[in-house]
Amino acid sequence: MWIYEKKLQYPVKVSQCNPMLAKFLIEQYGGADGELAAALRYLNQRYTLPDKVIGLLTDIGTEEFAHLEMIATMIYKLTKDATPEQLKEAGIGDHYASHDKALFYHDASGVPWSASYIQAKGDPIADLYEDIAAEEKARATYQWIIDMSDDPDINDSLAFLREREIVHAQRFKEAVEMLKEDQGKQKYF
Amino acid sequence: MAQKQLPKEFYKSMEELQAVDFVILELTLYLDTHPNDEQAIQQFNHMTQVKQHLMYQVEQYYGPLQQFGNSYSGSPWNWKDAPWPWQI
Numbered sequence: 001m002w003i004y005e006k007k008l009q010y011p012v013k014v015s016q017c018n019p020m021l022a023k024f025l026i027e028q029y030g031g032a033d034g035e036l037a038a039a040l041r042y043l044n045q046r047y048t049l050p051d052k053v054i055g056l057l058t059d060i061g062t063e064e065f066a067h068l069e070m071i072a073t074m075i076y077k078l079t080k081d082a083t084p085e086q087l088k089e090a091g092i093g094d095h096y097a098s099h100d101k102a103l104f105y106h107d108a109s110g111v112p113w114s115a116s117y118i119q120a121k122g123d124p125i126a127d128l129y130e131d132i133a134a135e136e137k138a139r140a141t142y143q144w145i146i147d148m149s150d151d152p153d154i155n156d157s158l159a160f161l162r163e164r165e166i167v168h169a170q171r172f173k174e175a176v177e178m179l180k181e182d183q184g185k186q187k188y189f
Numbered sequence: 190m191a192q193k194q195l196p197k198e199f200y201k202s203m204e205e206l207q208a209v210d211f212v213i214l215e216l217t218l219y220l221d222t223h224p225n226d227e228q229a230i231q232q233f234n235h236m237t238q239v240k241q242h243l244m245y246q247v248e249q250y251y252g253p254l255q256q257f258g259n260s261y262s263g264s265p266w267n268w269k270d271a272p273w274p275w276q277i
Contacts, residue, residue, distance in 0.1 A: 006254050008274045010207060056221040073275035174222035
């Protein structure tokens with residue numbers, strides 16, 4: 001089971017209302033390389049992976065939900081005081097028409113989240129390589145958003161999330177090495 | 190929306206808890222791929238103790254941080270009280 005903790009993983013502060021930045025950030029909420037995709041990818045793959053790496057996928061998958069909540073908090077705080085007119089100017093009038101200020105799982109262009117973003121091959125090496133790539137793509141996305149953002153408070157939280165992607169990629173690479181060692185001993189595969 | 194006003198001390202304790210939880214998380218992921226590192230395991234167990242103490246501190250100001258028997262409730266039931274993390 002899962003246990004919710006009533007706190008953010010890392011503080012999220014917002015300098016000022018900025019619906020345009022929220023529009024970009026939703027890429028990491030419901031986009032192909034976003035936090036929802038990451039959490040669901042790892043927590044689904046873990047059931048059929050070798051025992052040695054199940055713990056890692058469980059823990060990283062769980063952390064992704066904490067990241068999802070951080071992104072949601074950013075979007076919530078960046079839009080909560082915006083007028084419909086400001087949302088329209090920021091290019092999220094079409095979001096507002098359907099969802100008001102509620103969050104929804106879609107990317108920065110409004111394309112709804114899809115399970116086709118993720119894969120589970122039942123092959124540990126294939127799955128872990130996908131996971132490494134996913135972390136690197138998420139890291140790159142955080143960088144592109146930081147490059148467009150002039151909110152120092154948001155950028156602090158985004159830099160934290162960008163660094164987490166690097167750590168996750170590193171741990172997944174170590175997991176690959178652990179499995180390759182076993183392959184050498186012909187214990188696995 | 191009338192919301193519980195949190196004292197200054199809450200923010201300090203919460204940041205400390207976030208910092209300690211981060212250490213625990215980092216050690217967890219590290220130990221998932223380095224399960225024989227005795228020193229890291231000692232650090233993990235030590236920080237787990239520190240976390241218990243900090244959770245107790247934060248909960249004095251904020252109410253229960255967790256459910257399912259990991260935190261005690263105040264009276265009346267205060268788990269459901271705002272502010273929620275994204276409202277702080």
